[in-house]
Amino acid sequence: MSLDEINVEIDQYFKTVEDYKKDGYEMMIDLTAVDWYRKKEPRFEVIVNLLSVSKNSRLIMNVPVPDEDLTIPSICEIYPGANFYEREVFDMFGIKFENHPELTRILMPDDWTGNPLRKDYGSGRIPVQFKNAPKVD
Amino acid sequence: MNEDNNIKDDLDFWATNSEEGGWNISSTDEGSQKMLEEEDEKQIKIQTGSDVVDDYVYSEETTDDERMIVNMGPQHPSTHGVLRLQVELEGEVVRRVKPVIGYLHTGMEKTGEELAYFQGPTNTTRMDYLSPLFNELVFSLTTEKLLDIEVPERAKAIRILMTELNRISSHLVALATGGMDIGALSMMIFGFRERELILNFFEKTSGLRMNHNYIRPGGVAADLPDNWQKDIKEILKIIPEKLKDYDEMLLDNPIWQGRLKNVGILTTEECFAYGITGPSLRASGFSWDLRKTQPYSGIENYEFEVPLLTDSDVFSRWRIKVLEIFESLKIVEQVMDTIPKGAYRIQDKKVTPPPRQRLDESMEALIHHFKIYTEGFKVPPGKAYVAVESPRGELGCYIVSDGSSKPYRMHVRGPSFCNLQALPVIMADSPIADAVAAIASLDPVIGDVDR
Amino acid sequence: MFSPDNIFTTTIDKAVRWSRTQSMWPVTFGLACCAIEMMAAGSAKYDLARYGMEVFRASPRQADLMIVAGRVSQKMAPVLRQVYDQMAEPKWVIAMGACSSTGGMFNNYALVQGVDHIVPVDIYVPGCPPGPQSLMHGILTLHDKIMEGEINR
Numbered sequence: 001m002s003l004d005e006i007n008v009e010i011d012q013y014f015k016t017v018e019d020y021k022k023d024g025y026e027m028m029i030d031l032t033a034v035d036w037y038r039k040k041e042p043r044f045e046v047i048v049n050l051l052s053v054s055k056n057s058r059l060i061m062n063v064p065v066p067d068e069d070l071t072i073p074s075i076c077e078i079y080p081g082a083n084f085y086e087r088e089v090f091d092m093f094g095i096k097f098e099n100h101p102e103l104t105r106i107l108m109p110d111d112w113t114g115n116p117l118r119k120d121y122g123s124g125r126i127p128v129q130f131k132n133a134p135k136v137d
Numbered sequence: 138m139n140e141d142n143n144i145k146d147d148l149d150f151w152a153t154n155s156e157e158g159g160w161n162i163s164s165t166d167e168g169s170q171k172m173l174e175e176e177d178e179k180q181i182k183i184q185t186g187s188d189v190v191d192d193y194v195y196s197e198e199t200t201d202d203e204r205m206i207v208n209m210g211p212q213h214p215s216t217h218g219v220l221r222l223q224v225e226l227e228g229e230v231v232r233r234v235k236p237v238i239g240y241l242h243t244g245m246e247k248t249g250e251e252l253a254y255f256q257g258p259t260n261t262t263r264m265d266y267l268s269p270l271f272n273e274l275v276f277s278l279t280t281e282k283l284l285d286i287e288v289p290e291r292a293k294a295i296r297i298l299m300t301e302l303n304r305i306s307s308h309l310v311a312l313a314t315g316g317m318d319i320g321a322l323s324m325m326i327f328g329f330r331e332r333e334l335i336l337n338f339f340e341k342t343s344g345l346r347m348n349h350n351y352i353r354p355g356g357v358a359a360d361l362p363d364n365w366q367k368d369i370k371e372i373l374k375i376i377p378e379k380l381k382d383y384d385e386m387l388l389d390n391p392i393w394q395g396r397l398k399n400v401g402i403l404t405t406e407e408c409f410a411y412g413i414t415g416p417s418l419r420a421s422g423f424s425w426d427l428r429k430t431q432p433y434s435g436i437e438n439y440e441f442e443v444p445l446l447t448d449s450d451v452f453s454r455w456r457i458k459v460l461e462i463f464e465s466l467k468i469v470e471q472v473m474d475t476i477p478k479g480a481y482r483i484q485d486k487k488v489t490p491p492p493r494q495r496l497d498e499s500m501e502a503l504i505h506h507f508k509i510y511t512e513g514f515k516v517p518p519g520k521a522y523v524a525v526e527s528p529r530g531e532l533g534c535y536i537v538s539d540g541s542s543k544p545y546r547m548h549v550r551g552p553s554f555c556n557l558q559a560l561p562v563i564m565a566d567s568p569i570a571d572a573v574a575a576i577a578s579l580d581p582v583i584g585d586v587d588r
Numbered sequence: 589m590f591s592p593d594n595i596f597t598t599t600i601d602k603a604v605r606w607s608r609t610q611s612m613w614p615v616t617f618g619l620a621c622c623a624i625e626m627m628a629a630g631s632a633k634y635d636l637a638r639y640g641m642e643v644f645r646a647s648p649r650q651a652d653l654m655i656v657a658g659r660v661s662q663k664m665a666p667v668l669r670q671v672y673d674q675m676a677e678p679k680w681v682i683a684m685g686a687c688s689s690t691g692g693m694f695n696n697y698a699l700v701q702g703v704d705h706i707v708p709v710d711i712y713v714p715g716c717p718p719g720p721q722s723l724m725h726g727i728l729t730l731h732d733k734i735m736e737g738e739i740n741r
Contacts, residue, residue: 211664219619239661239663240664243696247698266620326631327632329627329633347624584620
């Protein structure tokens with residue numbers, strides 16, 4: 001089993017994925033994103049994980065998404081299985097996918113505001129009240 | 138054709154059609170035939186169901202009374218949790234399906250960023266609640282890969298023993314609930330009865346029936362209990378006998394076969410396109426098991442086979458689970474015979490707290506213990522992806538570490554999330570009664586889908 | 589058996605309460621991990637049929653008891669309330685497990701921190717997940733509560 005990791009620029013992204021599909025990477029296993037808030041430029045990075053069952057190898061692609069326009073091409077045409085994953089990233093990080101068949105929220109309710117997995121989105125922790133705790137106004 | 142059109146005008150259309158025998162849709166309905174021809178051109182249907190909306194505009198090909206949209210779930214007994222399906226029906230035939238998920242979204246990936254690495258398994262174990270030990274295993278393996286440590290041989294063997302038992306219990310629930318969905322109610326009782334055996338062993342070992350938090354970074358939480366071989370021997374003796382009962386009841390049962398054979402076809406190409414792994418892929422005639430191809434935790438030392446069926450229908454997806462239970466039992470037996478002696482967790486002071494009796498003797502040990510359980514151990518910066526073969530397919534964990542004691546980003550690739558995308562493909566153009574069988578055969582766990 | 593010698597008398601109150609406890613049908617409201625334990629409680633070894641509760645009704649209109657088994661997300665909360673509203677009176681609610689009682693270990697944006705924010709809860713069953721025995725203890729406690737409590741709900 002081999003695991004390769006490559007960095008891909010956003011304008012080469014769609015073509016690179018297409019080439020790897022032709023090269024024998026049959027499955028898209030995972031698609032997610034990382035928010036490097038105030039740690040790295042650009043802020044968001046999309047991570048695509050491809051698997052080749054014929055060659056028994058994995059490929060992890062890191063695609064930085066420019067800050068000014070959080071848009072990245074959708075790879076649903078190449079791998080239909082990317083559909084749910086891209087919707088999840090859209091829901092959780094607010095990254096838009098061009099040419100996606102249906103880019104709506106998937107996990108959160110439709111009327112939700114904010115993107116929960118961003119680092120500047122609080123976890124929403126409610127302080128636990130114990131018995132006879134002092135009341136906060 | 139004229140005769141068919143007359144029937145179509147008849148109000149009693151479906152009743153008449155069913156008398157003629159079978160669901161011969163393409164010969165009676167021109168619209169659907171055209172649709173099928175179009176779909177043949179594309180090899181893999183990109184069917185997201187995105188055009189199923191409540192204010193659906195009917196096309197000219199169909200008349201108004203033929204199509205309707207039915208909402209199934211989220212509270213529904215046969216959707217395996219809180220899955221919601223928007224089903225577009227033409228008569229009794231499913232045309233398009235749109236799965237709506239998120240009704241069990243728990244924010245575990247966000248919570249995972251707040252918990253230290255030693256607390257991580259507590260969180261991940263609650264994702265796929267039918268196979269909790271696999272979630273713990275994959276999180277621990279990823280953390281260990283980042284830490285670059287190797288756990289002792291005994292810990293590896295215990296991990297394999299527990300996860301393979303968990304695979305059996307998970308498959309038993311899949312068989313039980315799948316049987317119940319299709320109407321084999323005895324199967325429900327049987328499956329849960331045998332599962333209790335394994336859960337009793339889990340309770341003895343880890344203290345809990347589910348959500349164990351037993352496999353942790355650096356090893357396992359506790360050693361196996363005294364006389365554990367006796368319990369395993371009992372499991373090894375009873376479960377194969379009971380599986381024979383299942384076969385007697387269902388395998389040659391003409392009703393069961395007629396209900397499941399050639400229903401819900403999912404081919405290898407569709408599996409590749411949607412990233413579907415696990416029993417569904419193996420039932421479509423492609424042998425792919427991470428335990429063989431990308432072995433983890435020393436599973437390459439045990440002899441077992443990967444069952445393979447080629448029919449790619451609901452029946453073979455049901456059958457392959459039964460066969461996999463036999464293989465898991467083989468592994469459990471080998472682990473029992475060959476388990477090495479030694480430590481059950483790594484003797485690395487960085488990760489493992491000192492043993493209990495040392496706390497009474499040494500101040501340093503006490504401080505060390507306190508540091509590990511308040512602050513947690515630090516993990517060097519980096520990224521890691523590790524995958525294991527869970528009962529439903531590839532379960533992966535992707536962790537980004539920034540050098541602190543908490544993961545910077547923790548993402549779990551749940552197999553059910555991906556497998557659920559196959560539902561529109563499986564259910565399209567089949568009667569609504571088969572839809573329930575199709576959902577059951579995919580065995581989705583909504584906790585794993587929504588996380 | 590039914591000779592004039594075998595008459596027993598009771599009050600209407602007691603008879604009504606007794607009949608309510610002896611065939612209390614739960615609605616299938618399995619959400620997460622606890623649902624599996626709820627199913628285990630209903631199957632062979634633990635056998636909820638002993639209390640006349642083996643029929644998990646798919647339709648809320650035929651059910652008396654809602655066992656909220658699992659974590660309730662913000663997206664599920666309106667659905668849960670709707671199912672509760674559809675149940676016919678008298679109706680009871682058991683919050684099964686830590687998540688549905690208080691939010692449990694998931695104190696975050698996605699979960700309702702305790703199902704008692706949405707529906708009135710009669711019994712809280714602790715555990716993560718509670719074993720079938722715990723659930724049955726909760727059910728028996730609810731039976732006691734019905735036997736002793738107000739008849740008008």
